[in-house]
Amino acid sequence: MDDKFLKPYNPRETEDRIYKLWEDSGFFNPDVCVEKGITDKNAETFSLIMPPTNANGSLHAGHGLVMTIEDIIVRYKRMQGFRTLWLPGLDHAGFETQVVYERKLEKEGRTRFGMDRNVLYKEILDFTLQNSSNIKSQIRKTGASCDWSREKFTLDDDIVKTVYQTFKKLYDDDLVYRGNKIVSWCSKHHTSFSNLEILDEERIEPYYYLKYGPFIISTSRPETKFGDKYVVMHPDDKRYAEYTHGQKINLEWINGPITATIIKDKAVDMEFGTGVMTITPWHDPVDFEIAERHNLEKEQIIDEFGKLLPVAGEFAGMHIKKARPLIIEKLRQKWLIEKIDENYKHVVRTCYKCGTIIEPQIKNQWFIKMKPLAERALKKIENEEIKYIPEHYKKISIHWLENITDWNISRQIVWGIPIPAKICTVCEHGMVDIENKITKCTKCSNNVKTDIDTFDTWFSSGQWPFATLGYPSKDDFKNFYPTDLMETAGEIIFFWVSRMIMLGLYITDNIPFKKVYLHGLVLDAKGRKMSKSKGNVIDPIILTDKYGTDAFRMGIIVGNTPGTSLSLSEDKIKAYKHFANKLWNITRFVLSNTESLPAENTQEIKIMENDQKTFDELNIFIKDITSDMDNYKFYMAAEKLYHYVWHIFADKLIEESKDKLKSENKETVLSIQYTLKHVLEKCLIMLHPFVPFVTEEIWQTMNLKNKKLLMIQKWPFDLAQGKPNDN
């Protein structure tokens, strides 16, 4: 027995060495497994694409969970004999990274505005690449057995090429269009967003009732009201029957007399307020639609920085935040305020990143028509060609897809994949141009300029499964697509999962994955969401250093049912450090008591009746664990394994073996020695997906007949035959 068993298990001394052993073996790569005869060349494949990790970030607890769940699955499938591919990737994370970099610029007293685009892009690229080696070494720390030889980055040339072809196809199929539409604009970050990047926040703010000629109108945003020259009411509202559609009235407004036009439109809710409203089509989606219906003028009041334009008269150039109280004061002096409700509760839409109130703006940008794409996805989800774990995500997905709106994919940031398009300098017509050849507008023959926007990151990551596998021609695409599983956070079901389904179906005519496993949030020990501002962020790397990666993996997987958030406490991880050590000491006991047991010809050993019962029960247990694994109930398998090892193997079998080992009868001794060693081996194999380091370390020190790596041992239950393996 190795002397190292005389001391407690030491993960720090072990883990890097073991990871290197695995990585050097090449077995993370399914092709190597076939070449070396580990996996049958005709074996069924199992493929899983890792959600691309932000290249510039560092690993957080959520990543720790992703790596743990996915590695458990992948190690299990590999041991089951599948040609198993787990493809890792890094994400340039467009907007996320640009925000991080902008903060860095701010600290240095610089700003992105006015910077040369190419210089800024280069700086962010260098910054990202510098950090990417960090995240990759952290992924290795988690024990992830992914195929690094196939690693992909979202800005790789071949990925970008695929993304461009998709954009072109959408354009040719009339599913992408450039349109002057109202978009959600963040005046701090200077970009538009899709609906998903916007948060609804309930706030209590003053609500102003203003005298607008003979009417009382109400608003929470007086600073937008300068350009309001249409006053709208419901056509059936008897209170205002005397006014006719199109009628002009003169009235005194914020900056002097104006002429307003009466508009009758059914969009007005007669029950709300006075049933009369004025509209600001440039900065409000409802107003925009009313203006479109009646062909009304639209005027911009607030610029892209959140400052008032010349239409605001004396307030021009002021930021809306500063201007509001001054505008209120002026309205008061002019006796235009009817009343103020100080406790008005309403919902404001904010930037998910900085909390700035979203300022809708009219912009000419690219949109994808989502309805046709969603319909195909709906069919596949409804007839369960794609299955969700847990199941209720099916309903959630269907609900979202049925109510989908067009997707704005233009982002006004430099850090991303440039949109390959030209815009006419005269008529603003947009043309997709992936070969960079167009010089004249195809509509009016005037000069064109290059679109300087970039794609929404999710547009490219929505193509990740087929893009990484080399659609359409690469062998990997033929072998591994559709992938078997997509495992990711439930939080990004719409951002990412639904879009992958839609774009995957659209491009490849096939689903991108057969199953979706969605895990919940990782919360702190008190059940609160982790956030930097609360200071309750749990760094998985610190925990793995302190207690060992295996302990971290057990701590984060036990009790973690799919879709449900999990509270992660240090105590829990500590408890599983004890478990790793328990396993270590079991090994110490078994090895020190079985040194006389031969490694070969063990089939000649006669198994005593009592020990045979152990074998029978073990086989039932193996079947049970296998069933949990196949049903993606890792939380359950982990807990059962823990229980078996500690309370059956250690507390019962080992305790009872102590007398037998002292027996004068050689057969009794041999039988129990063989039993102990056999149980240990099977436990190590089944535990390997969960606690790969300590099990591999133990395996390597054991005297076994075919001493390969534990990571490529055969799983002890043969699925095809439906019974345990005998070897």
Place this chain on the structure above:
RNA sequence: GCGCGGUUAGCUCAGUUGGUAGAGCAACCCGUUUACACCGGGAAGGUCGCAGGUUCGAGUCCUGCACCGCGCACCA
């Protein structure tokens, strides 16, 4: 407003097709010169959110309600 979850032991959660309520952690008692610095044994702890219904039988299925959480939505 629409939709999706949750409510089970002090805490965190399991509970697969209905068949006498489970685990881990914590707390309590006892033991321990040993495979185990990270040990063992024992006992305790729950009208399974509330009210009905189906059933021989409901934590589980159905209806309604309450509370908590989340998502979606253009109420000026």
